[in-house]
Amino acid sequence: MIVDSHAHLNHEDLLPEAEAILERAAAVGVEAVVVAGYDVPSSERAVELAQRFPNVAAAVGLHPYEAGRAGEAEIAAIADLARERGVGAIGEIGLDYHGDEYAPKELQMELASRQMAIAHEAGLPVVLHLRETGLDIIPLLDAYPDARAVFHCFDGGAALLTEAIARGAFISFAGNLTYRRNEGLRLLASRVPRERLLVETDSPYLAPQAHRGRRNEPAYVLETLATLADCQGVAAADLALQTGRNACEVFRPLRPEF
Numbered sequence: 001m002i003v004d005s006h007a008h009l010n011h012e013d014l015l016p017e018a019e020a021i022l023e024r025a026a027a028v029g030v031e032a033v034v035v036a037g038y039d040v041p042s043s044e045r046a047v048e049l050a051q052r053f054p055n056v057a058a059a060v061g062l063h064p065y066e067a068g069r070a071g072e073a074e075i076a077a078i079a080d081l082a083r084e085r086g087v088g089a090i091g092e093i094g095l096d097y098h099g100d101e102y103a104p105k106e107l108q109m110e111l112a113s114r115q116m117a118i119a120h121e122a123g124l125p126v127v128l129h130l131r132e133t134g135l136d137i138i139p140l141l142d143a144y145p146d147a148r149a150v151f152h153c154f155d156g157g158a159a160l161l162t163e164a165i166a167r168g169a170f171i172s173f174a175g176n177l178t179y180r181r182n183e184g185l186r187l188l189a190s191r192v193p194r195e196r197l198l199v200e201t202d203s204p205y206l207a208p209q210a211h212r213g214r215r216n217e218p219a220y221v222l223e224t225l226a227t228l229a230d231c232q233g234v235a236a237a238d239l240a241l242q243t244g245r246n247a248c249e250v251f252r253p254l255r256p257e258f
């Protein structure tokens with residue numbers, strides 16, 4: 001079973017066609033999708049999709065872009081959504097220091113920390129969005145030693161990868177793994193233990209090389225899977241099986257079919 005571990009079918013570019021998109025994915029063997037929220041409405045839409053389609057699991061959470069905007073009401077809404085059927089994770093949450101239009105680091109850290117607490121209480125893993133944030137997430141992970149973390153769209157350096165793996169995290173690679181200039185990322189991908197690997201599209205963003213610049217969708221995760229299999233020196237079919245198993249282990253609402 002191939003799983004797209006992170007897609008935004010809840011995004012307005014994909015939502016109206018969600019059913020057709022899932023059918024196109026299934027036609028090429030992508031049998032399950034994790035839909036990630038980024039604010040309260042998109043998290044609600046993720047839950048609706050998970051409850052409508054048995055092969056969809058939802059992640060609910062407030063993206064670091066929401067830091068400084070989201071208050072107690074939004075945090076409480078995520079805690080409520082965490083108890084809904086079909087929810088398999090809290091996310092995407094995290095830190096993003098790219099550009100200067102985002103909230104101060106302290107506010108981002110506070111929002112991430114509050115949601116780590118929700119995940120802890122609900123017994124759910126966290127899906128982390130991290131961009132240009134060095135090792136800043138590590139103390140937060142260490143505050144929750146039993147947290148299961150997914151590093152979504154991994155694009156950090158070797159030091160972050162080492163720390164993440166040491167903490168039992170799962171490492172999810174997206175379409176940027178296939179970009180010609182990303183030799184360094186492919187080298188890092190070759191070092192991740194197979195039982196910790198996930199693949200994702202992050203659609204509608206980050207279409208893999210063959211579709212670059214166009215709208216991405218879960219069916220295209222095959223290209224990232226093939227590149228990752230090359231990095232690991234294994235057959236794509238074997239890696240499909242392994243990453244599918246890994247996804248079912250992290251995101252419990254997905255039904256394993258092995």
Ligand SMILES: [Zn+2]
Nearest residue numbers: 006036092202
């Ligand atoms: Zn995302």
